[in-house]
Amino acid sequence: MRLIDSLVRTSRRRSPWLFHLNAGSCNGCDIELVACLTPRYDVEQLGIRLEGSPRHADIIVVSGPVTRTTRAALETVYAQVPDPKVVVALGSCPASCNVFAGSPTVEGPLDRILPVDVYVPGCPPRPDAIIAGIAEAIALLAEGGHA
Amino acid sequence: MTVGRALFQLLVFPGLLYAVPVAWLMLWMERKLTARLQGRIGPPFYQPFFDFVKLLAKRPLPRPPLQALAMSALPVLAVAGTLGALALLPVFPHSGGFTGDLVLLVALLEIPPLCAVLAGFVSRSIYGELGATREAVLSIAYSLPFLAALVALAAAANSLSLSVISQQAMWQVRLPALLALALCLPVKLRVNPFSVANAEQEIYAGATTEFEGPRLALWELAHGLEWVALTGLWAVLAFPAANAAWPLRAVVFVAISLALVLVLAAVAAATARLKLAQAARVYWLWGSALGVLAMVVAVVWP
Amino acid sequence: MSPVIPVGPYHPALEEPYKIELDCDGEAVREAHITVGFNFRAIEWLAERKNYTQDLALVERVCGICSNVHTLTFSRALEQLAGVEVPARAQHIRVVVHEAERLHSHLLWAGIAAEVIGFQTLFMTCFALREKVMDLLEAVSGNRVNYAMNKPGGVTRDIVDPGMVAATAQAIRTAMEREIIPVFTTDRTVRARCAGVGVLTRDEALAWGALGPVARASGLPQDIRKAAPYEIYDRLDFEVPVRPEGDVLARIVVRALEIVESCRIIEQAVDGMPAGPIDAGDFIPVPAGEACARIEGPRGEVFYYVASDGSDVPLRVRIRTPTFQNMPTVALMVREQTLADVPLIQASIDPCYSCTDR
Numbered sequence: 037m038r039l040i041d042s043l044v045r046t047s048r049r050r051s052p053w054l055f056h057l058n059a060g061s062c063n064g065c066d067i068e069l070v071a072c073l074t075p076r077y078d079v080e081q082l083g084i085r086l087e088g089s090p091r092h093a094d095i096i097v098v099s100g101p102v103t104r105t106t107r108a109a110l111e112t113v114y115a116q117v118p119d120p121k122v123v124v125a126l127g128s129c130p131a132s133c134n135v136f137a138g139s140p141t142v143e144g145p146l147d148r149i150l151p152v153d154v155y156v157p158g159c160p161p162r163p164d165a166i167i168a169g170i171a172e173a174i175a176l177l178a179e180g181g182h183a
Numbered sequence: 184m185t186v187g188r189a190l191f192q193l194l195v196f197p198g199l200l201y202a203v204p205v206a207w208l209m210l211w212m213e214r215k216l217t218a219r220l221q222g223r224i225g226p227p228f229y230q231p232f233f234d235f236v237k238l239l240a241k242r243p244l245p246r247p248p249l250q251a252l253a254m255s256a257l258p259v260l261a262v263a264g265t266l267g268a269l270a271l272l273p274v275f276p277h278s279g280g281f282t283g284d285l286v287l288l289v290a291l292l293e294i295p296p297l298c299a300v301l302a303g304f305v306s307r308s309i310y311g312e313l314g315a316t317r318e319a320v321l322s323i324a325y326s327l328p329f330l331a332a333l334v335a336l337a338a339a340a341n342s343l344s345l346s347v348i349s350q351q352a353m354w355q356v357r358l359p360a361l362l363a364l365a366l367c368l369p370v371k372l373r374v375n376p377f378s379v380a381n382a383e384q385e386i387y388a389g390a391t392t393e394f395e396g397p398r399l400a401l402w403e404l405a406h407g408l409e410w411v412a413l414t415g416l417w418a419v420l421a422f423p424a425a426n427a428a429w430p431l432r433a434v435v436f437v438a439i440s441l442a443l444v445l446v447l448a449a450v451a452a453a454t455a456r457l458k459l460a461q462a463a464r465v466y467w468l469w470g471s472a473l474g475v476l477a478m479v480v481a482v483v484w485p
Numbered sequence: 486m487s488p489v490i491p492v493g494p495y496h497p498a499l500e501e502p503y504k505i506e507l508d509c510d511g512e513a514v515r516e517a518h519i520t521v522g523f524n525f526r527a528i529e530w531l532a533e534r535k536n537y538t539q540d541l542a543l544v545e546r547v548c549g550i551c552s553n554v555h556t557l558t559f560s561r562a563l564e565q566l567a568g569v570e571v572p573a574r575a576q577h578i579r580v581v582v583h584e585a586e587r588l589h590s591h592l593l594w595a596g597i598a599a600e601v602i603g604f605q606t607l608f609m610t611c612f613a614l615r616e617k618v619m620d621l622l623e624a625v626s627g628n629r630v631n632y633a634m635n636k637p638g639g640v641t642r643d644i645v646d647p648g649m650v651a652a653t654a655q656a657i658r659t660a661m662e663r664e665i666i667p668v669f670t671t672d673r674t675v676r677a678r679c680a681g682v683g684v685l686t687r688d689e690a691l692a693w694g695a696l697g698p699v700a701r702a703s704g705l706p707q708d709i710r711k712a713a714p715y716e717i718y719d720r721l722d723f724e725v726p727v728r729p730e731g732d733v734l735a736r737i738v739v740r741a742l743e744i745v746e747s748c749r750i751i752e753q754a755v756d757g758m759p760a761g762p763i764d765a766g767d768f769i770p771v772p773a774g775e776a777c778a779r780i781e782g783p784r785g786e787v788f789y790y791v792a793s794d795g796s797d798v799p800l801r802v803r804i805r806t807p808t809f810q811n812m813p814t815v816a817l818m819v820r821e822q823t824l825a826d827v828p829l830i831q832a833s834i835d836p837c838y839s840c841t842d843r
Contacts, residue, residue: 047236064549074612221609456603
């Protein structure tokens with residue numbers, strides 16, 4: 037059993053698949069996340085893949101201050117990701133609503149809606165910082181996530 | 184074919200024990216070569232294995248019982264069908280086999296696409312349905328050249344036995360038939376330029392969009408096994424040396440299979456995805472032309 | 486099969502949340518309905534409640550891809566209100582950053598276009614080249630995204646190494662001409678996917694008020710940099726690429742040639758950069774009045790209207806972005822096309838929904 041446990045833990049560490057959800061972001065964080073996939077940063081080395089379907093994902097990466105119109109989708113997607121899962125708040129918007137704080141159409145910050153595990157601050161964070169944040173999320177995932 | 188021999192072929196070589204690690208190896212090779220061609224480092228060697236274990240260890244989402252059953256059974260069936268097809272490959276001369284195993288092989292190779300079509304529909308997602316529809320349309324398009332090539336080989340060898348077919352020289356038929364089969368490989372393996380049924384930017388993951396955790400793990404495994412089975416079939420047909428010693432045959436079989444993976448990955452990396460109608464036309468036109476050519480040669484040039 | 490296929494609001498082909506609902510007959514699209522508003526953060530409402538300095542940071546975040554365009558247009562509107570002349574060196578620096586942003590935006594778009602037709606290798610090639618632009622922007626402004634370069638009256642940072650900027654622009658131009666343009670224009674699978682797809686005729690482009698590269702790919706030679714030159718554009722030598730075909734391939738070609746032109750503009754702007762101050766000094770709060778400013782962003786004309794009552798908070802800020810104008814043409818272009826073309830056609834206008842929704 038211990039062998040299987042450690043194999044599972046290693047696999048989770050080596051194969052984190054992301055689902056990215058833009059909850060009213062300005063694209064700044066989103067494009068830096070895409071830059072992580074490209075030759076200079078190439079996160080596939082770490083086994084990271086950006087998945088199109090939330091059902092395939094392990095880590096939910098949320099950018100943006102959570103607008104009214106994206107909140108329902110956010111909750112649906114969270115329910116669709118199978119356990120264990122980890123939520124990463126990408127950028128300053130999901131952390132604090134950033135310059136959009138006080139807007140009547142913003143329902144963030146993200147921790148009012150979902151349990152957030154890792155914050156990656158920055159407006160937008162550099163790709164290096166995003167990778168560091170995902171590495172933190174991976175460590176949580178290996179231990180079984182927050183679920 | 185003795186029971187022991189059949190079990191060996193199913194469970195050891197070229198079946199389970201050989202095919203599963205090689206499936207992961209091929210999935211890795213495909214991803215790694217693509218990454219290298221794109222100027223990236225790419226995934227580590229063990230990547231497909233860890234992907235598989237991680238997906239197995241995920242908790243499945245709650246579903247209605249009948250749907251859950253269907254969604255679990257279909258990928259299992261796809262894996263089983265592909266393993267069965269692998270067991271029939273006549274890698275070694277006189278390795279048994281029986282008259283008509285060609286027909287069984289064709290039927291078994293059709294199981295994974297059929298399961299994928301059903302999977303798309305039982306998952307009750309619009310993208311799953313679209314993927315299933317595309318899979319079905321493509322399967323009609325590539326079946327003609329695929330079957331024509333195999334029928335031409337059978338006709339030329341005057342036998343429905345795979346080991347007889349694989350040991351006869353008959354290059355005049357074999358060449359167009361192998362070309363037709365090679366043309367069918369990218370669409371059966373869902374890679375560019377024919378990755379229409381799993382076109383991520385159009386319909387998510389197609390038929391497997393709604394599958395999660397262990398169920399998805401089995402699909403990934405079935406996909407890897409399809410790589411082994413289809414490249415293996417091609418390798419067996421491309422090396423018809425009847426008198427070669429068994430170690431040589433085994434080595435050549437593996438070498439041709441792996442080389443074919445590299446070629447397919449390189450072609451995939453250098454092309455865009457075609458549309459459904461464009462892809463189907465390639466098979467109706469060029470695929471069928473090659474298949475028919477093989478058949479004509481088989482009949483007029485005995 | 487259900488007749489309505491939703492694409493979005495979350496879909497692998499879409500960079501941002503918005504929704505196209507397709508009435509389909511098998512794979513053929515009959516009718517498309519577009520829903521926007523997922524990114525609505527009430528930026529104009531917020532802008533009327535923050536002071537001008539805060540608004541500069543706010544409008545920078547209308548869009549993370551063309552952030553510089555927004556601060557530049559906003560600053561130009563304030564300069565107009567105050568009647569302030571921007572120093573020559575600041576104008577040159579503004580043009581360098583403005584064009585560098587066009588470079589990264591167009592390369593980003595080329596990459597996304599390659600990605601949606603499943604050509605991942607070309608996507609990677611475009612993004613590898615884009616990293617060079619990002620390095621340039623980072624060297625000039627200190628940031629990769631949201632450069633914070635513009636301020637009312639000038640720029641916030643000087644260009645200390647003009648030689649590096651010119652050399653990078655030249656390297657990008659060479660790479661474009663040698664690597665990327667040939668693949669997009671000659672690769673058979675790319676042509677099969679892009680030529681004759683999503684046609685917008687010249688008349689339709691006029692009637693629907695298309696802007697920027699979308700209009701130019703439909704034969705309309707329309708560019709604010711030529712029509713109403715701002716900063717130093719009247720003194721620069723550059724072409725405005727126009728194609729008559731109106732299909733997706735024409736939009737690719739127009740943007741690819743614009744990248745080459747932008748590199749030439751950067752080289753010229755750096756070359757002729759005079760010495761002097763980079764900032765006209767503080768002039769906020771601006772006097773009462775109203776002003777409009779428009780510039781040619783990567784996606785087309787960006788328009789700002791600012792009304793002031795003389796206080797440090799604007800009375801009204803109105804932002805109109807090019808995607809707002811171009812978006813309706815998508816519904817027109819996807820008609821009678823196949824489902825597989827929809828992601829490409831919607832991407833071909835280079836949509837920016839965070840700009841549109843604000």
